Amino acid sequence: MKLIGAILILFSSSSIGFLVAHKISLRPQQLQQIKTALEMLKTEIDYGMTPLPEAFNKLSQNLQSPVAELFRLAKINIEEGLVAQEAWQKAVTEVISELALLEEDRNVILDIGCNLGNSSSADQIRHLQLAQEKINNLYQEAVLEKQQKVKLWRYLGVLTGLLVVIIIV
């Protein structure tokens, strides 16, 4: 009986550690995807002169979920009559809980919507460039955090479990 309890405690505590670690390692991955998405969007706007809904559609097909979901929803929102900024920001708020991103990431991503679609292509490119740089900074930070904290959280989970088991038993 004691053994089963001990195993359960150890298992759940380690899982929590692994879960947090997983989330930390997902963040740079998703930021990287958004960075790529912005690059693709730039190409669509600059060379393709593709209208936003169509460009969003292409992106949603070429990216992985849940980042793809962001563009898919934004496209639907535009088609339902929202202006690009609102369409984007609504999509972000809907998807953000599925992403492993932090508050600061969310704000930068929301900001991308501000100038979306409302100026000449040269202007659009400049805005997207700026957004890309901001995302890139966050990405660097996230990579660093991953290196430092992923192992830490895993060990922490397992060791806390062990500690509790030892104390109780």
Add this chain to the structure above:
Amino acid sequence: MANNSKQVLEKTILPVLAPGLRALIKKVPAREIEDLVEIRVRVNKPLLLEKVKQEVLVSADGEIVKNVAGAYRITKKDIKETLHLMTNSSLYTLEEELKSGFLTLTGGHRVGFVGQVISDNKSIRRIKNISALNIRLCQEIIGAADKVIDNVIAGTDDIHNTLIISPPRCGKTTLIRDLIRQISNGISDLNFSGLKVGVVDERSEIGGAYQGLAQNSLGIRTDLLDRAPKAEGMLLLIRSMSPDVIVTDEIGSLQDVEAIQESLNAGVRVVTTVHDSNLREVKARPSLQGLFEMDTFKRIIILSQRFGPGTVEQIIRQ
């Protein structure tokens, strides 16, 4: 036609208006706007619905008001949202349009706009901070040319060179559009077989083209050259599409006249229009004189607004 106008409004105009304006116009009683011609949207100014003979002011609740003080005033946000919807949130795809000051909606409606111009070397590079829009409803009236078509055609497979003289908003473009359709399709009742028609549509008014594709029916033998400068466009059509008839709207410059003469020399018939109210004034225009010296036009149709747009005042045969 009244019903038609309302349908057109609901199907193609309202969806691209800012949600606030859309709700407002939806509340306006249908009979008040059955002959709507233009919607004027200017920042900080009242929303104006222009009908054929008068304009209508609307309050914030969608009621018709007489006094400007009670009228709904357009906000900057209204214009911004409208532009977003009209351009599919992709203003960057319309760089040419931002230069020329108008864009065409699906359905062929033309939206003119003004704002702050960015220019270089005396030419307009683009317009930003757009402050006013003029949405002109495109009224395609099938059969608008029924009253004049038998004067225009000559035998079973030829037409007369025709000039339409009309003041603005008298249905000149509507008439020429239906003429194109009938000449192109042919008319079995009059035993007239269709001809190949080349249309130079400098301001996208005739075809109401959206991404190069005519939104109005222009007939089965019609080639539409959208947004081309008239003179160059006419010559291009002759070279590339071998039309029997060339149609263009609102001629005026010396180059236009030269291109028309070039077309006539190539054996092509010409149908065109000119902004004016009578033949005497047209003949007095220095740039157009070349056309009258040689009696180019065998048929001259004069339009007015006396019994509503599209009233045929006179048909002169020469």
